[in-house]
Amino acid sequence: MPQKKIITIVGAGMMGSAMATPARDNGHAVRLVGTPLDDHIISRARYDGYHPTLKEQLPGGIEFYTVADLATAMAGADLIIGGVSSFGVDWFSEKVLPLLQPGQNVLSVTKGLQDYPDGRLRPFPELLAERLPAALRGRISFSAIGGPCTSYELARRRQTMVYFCGTDAAAVATARDLLATAYYHITPTADVLGLECCVAMKNAYALGVSMAIGLWGGADERQGFNPQAALFGQSCREVTRLIRHLGADTDLVANIPFAGDLYVTIFGGRTRRLGTLLGQGKSMVEAEAMLSGVTLESVAITRRVVAALRALGAAGKVQLADYPLLMHIDDVINDRRPAALPWDALR
Amino acid sequence: MPQKKIITIVGAGMMGSAMATPARDNGHAVRLVGTPLDDHIISRARYDGYHPTLKEQLPGGIEFYTVADLATAMAGADLIIGGVSSFGVDWFSEKVLPLLQPGQNVLSVTKGLQDYPDGRLRPFPELLAERLPAALRGRISFSAIGGPCTSYELARRRQTMVYFCGTDAAAVATARDLLATAYYHITPTADVLGLECCVAMKNAYALGVSMAIGLWGGADERQGFNPQAALFGQSCREVTRLIRHLGADTDLVANIPFAGDLYVTIFGGRTRRLGTLLGQGKSMVEAEAMLSGVTLESVAITRRVVAALRALGAAGKVQLADYPLLMHIDDVINDRRPAALPWDALR
Numbered sequence: 001m002p003q004k005k006i007i008t009i010v011g012a013g014m015m016g017s018a019m020a021t022p023a024r025d026n027g028h029a030v031r032l033v034g035t036p037l038d039d040h041i042i043s044r045a046r047y048d049g050y051h052p053t054l055k056e057q058l059p060g061g062i063e064f065y066t067v068a069d070l071a072t073a074m075a076g077a078d079l080i081i082g083g084v085s086s087f088g089v090d091w092f093s094e095k096v097l098p099l100l101q102p103g104q105n106v107l108s109v110t111k112g113l114q115d116y117p118d119g120r121l122r123p124f125p126e127l128l129a130e131r132l133p134a135a136l137r138g139r140i141s142f143s144a145i146g147g148p149c150t151s152y153e154l155a156r157r158r159q160t161m162v163y164f165c166g167t168d169a170a171a172v173a174t175a176r177d178l179l180a181t182a183y184y185h186i187t188p189t190a191d192v193l194g195l196e197c198c199v200a201m202k203n204a205y206a207l208g209v210s211m212a213i214g215l216w217g218g219a220d221e222r223q224g225f226n227p228q229a230a231l232f233g234q235s236c237r238e239v240t241r242l243i244r245h246l247g248a249d250t251d252l253v254a255n256i257p258f259a260g261d262l263y264v265t266i267f268g269g270r271t272r273r274l275g276t277l278l279g280q281g282k283s284m285v286e287a288e289a290m291l292s293g294v295t296l297e298s299v300a301i302t303r304r305v306v307a308a309l310r311a312l313g314a315a316g317k318v319q320l321a322d323y324p325l326l327m328h329i330d331d332v333i334n335d336r337r338p339a340a341l342p343w344d345a346l347r
Numbered sequence: 348m349p350q351k352k353i354i355t356i357v358g359a360g361m362m363g364s365a366m367a368t369p370a371r372d373n374g375h376a377v378r379l380v381g382t383p384l385d386d387h388i389i390s391r392a393r394y395d396g397y398h399p400t401l402k403e404q405l406p407g408g409i410e411f412y413t414v415a416d417l418a419t420a421m422a423g424a425d426l427i428i429g430g431v432s433s434f435g436v437d438w439f440s441e442k443v444l445p446l447l448q449p450g451q452n453v454l455s456v457t458k459g460l461q462d463y464p465d466g467r468l469r470p471f472p473e474l475l476a477e478r479l480p481a482a483l484r485g486r487i488s489f490s491a492i493g494g495p496c497t498s499y500e501l502a503r504r505r506q507t508m509v510y511f512c513g514t515d516a517a518a519v520a521t522a523r524d525l526l527a528t529a530y531y532h533i534t535p536t537a538d539v540l541g542l543e544c545c546v547a548m549k550n551a552y553a554l555g556v557s558m559a560i561g562l563w564g565g566a567d568e569r570q571g572f573n574p575q576a577a578l579f580g581q582s583c584r585e586v587t588r589l590i591r592h593l594g595a596d597t598d599l600v601a602n603i604p605f606a607g608d609l610y611v612t613i614f615g616g617r618t619r620r621l622g623t624l625l626g627q628g629k630s631m632v633e634a635e636a637m638l639s640g641v642t643l644e645s646v647a648i649t650r651r652v653v654a655a656l657r658a659l660g661a662a663g664k665v666q667l668a669d670y671p672l673l674m675h676i677d678d679v680i681n682d683r684r685p686a687a688l689p690w691d692a693l694r
Contacts (some may be wrong), residue, residue: 012487159690160568161577166624185577185690216505223505224395225611227493230508230532232609240601254587254601260580263610264572343532 003029005078005178010070010096012045014054014151015109016083021155022184033065033073035088040065079107079178080087086112088302089124093131100132102139105171107164109145113200113296115266115304119311121194121246125166144192146199148261150268154184161185161256165195166328181324201242203298204305205235206265207275208329210338211339215280220318227341234346235262246303271298277331278339285335299333302345306330317329321345351375351427352525357417357443359385361401361498368502369531371406380420382414382435389413403502421446426454426525431675432460435646436471437569440478444572449486451520452503454511455493458644460547462651464651466610467657468593470543488518491539495608501531502672508532509604512542541595545605548589552582552646553612555676557619558686561626574688581672581693582609588669625679625686632682646680654679666691
């Protein structure tokens with residue numbers, strides 16, 4: 001058991017909050033800070049320790065903070081866990097990064113890739129490092145978590161295997177020592193781009209596989225397995241091509257971070273529901289309305305990566321025909337085509 | 348549409364019989380021959396065209412034969428589809444191979460690998476070629492089908508993507524031309540060992556992933572996804588190592604034949620049921636009794652491959668620690684240990 005430390009989690013959504021479980025089980029002091037969207041969560045958790053979206057009692061001993069007390073919550077912390085979604089990255093950059101002190105390393109649960117007009121795709125740890133105030137550059141290490149981990153199962157201490165990635169091997173090792181438990185298994189890796197690409201793209205492709213559930217699944221959604229399996233394999237093919245294009249390692253595709261995580265993401269919740277609705281013939285406008293208008297990570301990452309691929313395609317740097325499933329998902333979520341899956345174009 | 352041919356399917360089980368659907372949809376003459384175990388199926392199908400285990404009406408126009416008329420059914424056929432399971436390979440070798448005529452190529456649905464005392468593992472197409480009567484050697488080509496295809500969904504014409512493998516590219520292309528339809532998509536490959544290894548091992552690993560359903564899934568079997576996803580990824584890791592050891596290509600792992608097929612196999616039927624029972628703490632003896640005493644492909648292939656790995660391990664040619672999940676599955680199905688999954692040994 002390592003020395004007890006102070007861990008501040010910024011973002012009290014489901015995934016950020018679930019990280020409190022291994023942190024508290026290892027005896028660390030845990031401070032959980034809500035973003036501006038999390039006030040209701042912090043209020044309820046302060047009242048009786050119950051997390052209303054995780055639908056789980058949090059471990060005892062957590063200190064809760066609203067965003068107004070962000071600076072206090074971060075002061076003296078040994079590790080900052082970035083618990084925001086990709087929609088919170090700009091907020092995190094603006095509000096959290098300037099409060100960091102040298103040596104306060106950041107471990108992020110954020111899933112996604114940043115796209116640029118020229119087709120570049122970059123992982124968030126790299127982006128955050130670049131956005132550090134000048135005085136902090138090179139004095140804070142950014143790591144990130146990838147792998148199949150539904151927040152509610154981590155909060156219930158189900159066996160979970162994830163990767164921690166970062167270019168600073170010592171910072172990754174320290175984060176691992178602080179958080180590894182008998183149920184939370186952590187493999188360190190220096191392959192940031194490969195891991196983050198798996199993490200981001202499994203959301204996009206889970207949407208594609210789920211369309212097959214809507215197209216062919218019966219009322220119990222337990223049929224249409226041949227098409228789902230074909231699309232599962234096609235997803236692996238396409239992400240392998242994308243990672244090769246990015247010049248990163250493809251070892252994590254036939255492994256826990258892509259194939260394993262795609263498996264769990266298909267069952268994980270709203271992405272499956274959205275894909276199923278689209279497969280049943282609903283338009284994106286109708287389907288999003290049925291899902292309370294929430295924009296999902298899967299939709300955001302598809303749009304970002306397809307925008308990048310179109311730029312690269314126009315520049316002759318990729319063949320769009322290598323990504324028929326992803327391009328089809330993009331067509332469907334932008335209401336250009338109904339879900340019909342381009343079987344003869346798959347390769 | 349290719350010229351109409353005569354296709355004889357030997358083995359009237361679910362998978363063999365389902366092949367009649369694309370064959371008939373392409374207008375070929377189809378002869379479906381039962382093995383000695385299939386008399387009841389042939390009787391019923393002759394009566395009203397219904398297949399009692401597929402639980403589906405077969406396409407019209409099929410000619411049905413019992414094993415007594417095997418020679419008649421094979422005479423003049425352009426393609427022989429070997430529709431037996433791995434438990435029928437010796438019967439097929441003894442009874443079917445001697446009846447072949449030069450140029451009557453064989454396309455097999457059989458899943459598995461043959462193990463040898465020295466640890467060698469060989470795909471069935473190679474084994475069948477070796478078992479040909481001397482006069483036929485080199486005059487019959489053997490191909491095989493791999494990929495995610497539940498028989499009942501093929502019979503219902505669900506979108507399905509498979510691979511046909513063989514060392515004779517012309518024979519593979521001919522079989523593809525005969526059987527490809529708008530719903531049955533076929534990718535040819537010369538990578539027989541890589542494909543057959545995926546085909547065989549996904550059954551073994553589906554058993555391992557399913558144990559997590561029994562260990563952590565709730566009454567609806569919809570929980571325990573973090574452990575399932577971890578084991579799904581671990582399965583991909585281990586089969587990649589096995590294929591590398593065999594000197595074959597690993598491209599089909601992050602692809603339809605392994606990851607895609609593992610996905611569908613976990614939902615496919617009795618292997619999931621067996622794994623779930625074992626995960627719930629039943630012994631193998633108890634679990635097999637609950638499954639009517641049928642020995643599954645998943646159990647057979649695990650025993651074969653682990654026997655080979657133990658021989659190779661003893662000779663210093665592999666590290667058994669590279670296959671912790673497979674070794675655990677073997678321990679459980681031989682009642683040496685309860686299902687408990689070696690989390691700290693996974694790598």
